[in-house]
Amino acid sequence: MQTxxxxxxxxxxxxxxAELQQDGRMTNVELARRVGLSAPxxxxxxxxxxxxGIIRGYHAELDPVALGYEITFFALVGLESQKEAVLSAFEGMxxxxxxxxxxxxxxxxxxxxxxLVARDTAHENALTSRLTAAPEVARVQTLQTIRTAKDAAGVPV
Amino acid sequence: MQTxxxxxxxxxxxxxxAELQQDGRMTNVELARRVGLSAPxxxxxxxxxxxxGIIRGYHAELDPVALGYEITFFALVGLESQKEAVLSAFEGMxxxxxxxxxxxxxxxxxxxxxxLVARDTAHENALTSRLTAAPEVARVQTLQTIRTAKDAAGVPV
DNA sequence: GCTTGGCGCGCAATATCATTGCTCGACCCC
DNA sequence: GGGGTCGAGCAATGATATTGCGCGCCAAGC
Incomplete structure (x- = not known):
């Protein structure tokens, strides 16, 4: 029962x-030293x-801007139906x-x-339009991120 | 000019x-094999x-439930002022x-x-109350996460 | 109180990996 | 063509990961 x-x-x-959440590529030797254990x-x-399953995986954190994504934004989307089929279809899309x-x-x-991420404002607008135009979508409210004060991955340990 | x-x-x-975003702990030998290069x-x-700075770091992804955080939720918070001092104070808090x-x-x-993450609904309510009670906070709307259809870290590569 | 197990640690040995210095070929500019 | 630059591969070395094994600690049973 992993959960x-x-x-x-x-x-x-x-x-x-906590250490691996902070630096997932730490060597096992260094990790062992920090927690006061020998390596094995x-x-x-x-x-x-x-x-x-307590550790689900390891990921590199990349700079979105360096990869051409200047914009991160959120969207609140309301559907016209709460039928499970509609919800699943939206999620699948x-x-x-x-x-x-x-x-x-x-x-x-x-x-x-x-x-969502977008390359520029044109791309962002295109994405918003695509959302609005999607079947069963009733409302789309975009929340443009101006600045990010905190962006901690994961959970406190 | 890293950005x-x-x-x-x-x-x-x-x-x-892309490979390191997917598996940040892959050995260099394996990574080299996948991208068709020798290790050095x-x-x-x-x-x-x-x-x-294109790779900002590496992080283990942990199971929140295993660590005692049953609930993940979002909160839309409106302040009474847009003065920079107020914004900074809220962010600092x-x-x-x-x-x-x-x-x-x-x-x-x-x-x-x-x-935000919370251990249980009582914890969640306490957090919401703390937000509402904070200075300069005018409105708090919590968005309870019912289910998560997609949770991809980072950006498309 | 001593014995019996289970559990988890550390040690030591080996396989694998990371890291460096070097050489070589491709490409570009002259 | 003749340097010059850049990045790849090879080879050697040092670190690290990984396995097997023995020991000590605690708890339950006799």
């Missing part, structure tokens, strides 16, 4: 998670955390759009919060 | 970025991408709250979109 709230995570495990048991703990990075259903259905 | 849109990123660089030039490219994982200013000031 069992903690209970089996001791202090060392939490420290390992440290690696075994990391493997266990991976196998239990945005799943295929590479510019849509996150799609969360909110308030019990019929509404979605999306996070 | 210069691409131009200096060739096809191999992009492939490296591959490593040199990765180092260059790191030094130029939420920066200190571990449960606030992201804080984006939207629509030119006075409004913020936050992403």
């Amino acid at each position: 069992d709230p903690d209970f089996s995570l001791d202090e060392v495990d939490r420290q390992i998670l 048991p440290c690696l075994r703990r990391v493997r266990r955390l991976e196998e239990e 945005v799943r295929e759009w590479p510019e849509v990075r996150e799609c969360h259903m909110i308030r019990g259905g019929g509404d979605f919060l999306l996070r | 210069d849109p691409d131009f200096s990123l060739d096809e191999v660089d992009r492939q490296i970025l 030039p591959c490593l040199r490219r990765v180092r260059r991408l790191e030094e130029e 939420v920066r200190e709250w571990p449960e606030v994982r992201e804080c984006h200013m939207i629509r030119g000031g006075g409004d913020f979109l936050l992403r």
Whole structure:
């Protein structure tokens, strides 16, 4: 039961998670040094955390601007129906759009919060239009990000 | 000029970025194999991408539920003022709250979109109350996440 | 109280990987 | 053509990951 709230995570495990959340490419030797263990048991703990699904993966964090994405914005999308088929169809559609990075259903259905990236304002407008024009979409409210004060990945450990 | 849109990123660089965004702990040997290079030039490219800030870091992705955070939600917060001092004060405050994982200013000031985590609904309510009670906060609208159809980190490569 | 297991650590050995210096070929500008 | 630059590959070295094994610690049973 990998989603069992903690209970089996001791202090060392939490420290390992905190370190790897902060720097996922740290060598096992360095990680072991920081948590006060020798390398082998440290690696075994990391493997266990991976196998239990507590560590889901490792990702490089890239600079969006360097890759040509100047704009990050959010969109609140309201659908005309709360029928499951409609909701799934919408989710399936945005799943295929590479510019849509996150799609969360909110308030019990019929509404979605999306996070998107765009190369420029023209691209952003095009994406908004595409959303508005999509079947069953009733409302689109875009939330342009002006500045980001905090962007911590993951969860506090 | 690390934020210069691409131009200096060739096809191999992009492939490296895509692979590392997907699996940030891949060994350099494996990465080199996938992009069709030998290990040394591959490593040199990765180092260059790191030094130029195109790769900002590496992070483990953790299961929030396993760490005791059952709930992820968003909050739209409106302030009573758009004065820079007020905006900064609000940002400084939420920066200190571990449960606030992201804080984006939207629509030119006075409004913020936050992403938060909470252990349970009681915790969530407490956080919402704390937000509402904070100085200069005029409105708080919470957007409860019912289900997440897509949660891709980073940007398309 | 001693024995018996289970559990998790550290040690040591080996395979794998990261990292450096060097050489070579391709391309460009003269 | 003749430097010059750039980036790749090779080879050698140092670090790291990974495995097997033995030991000590704690807890349950006799």
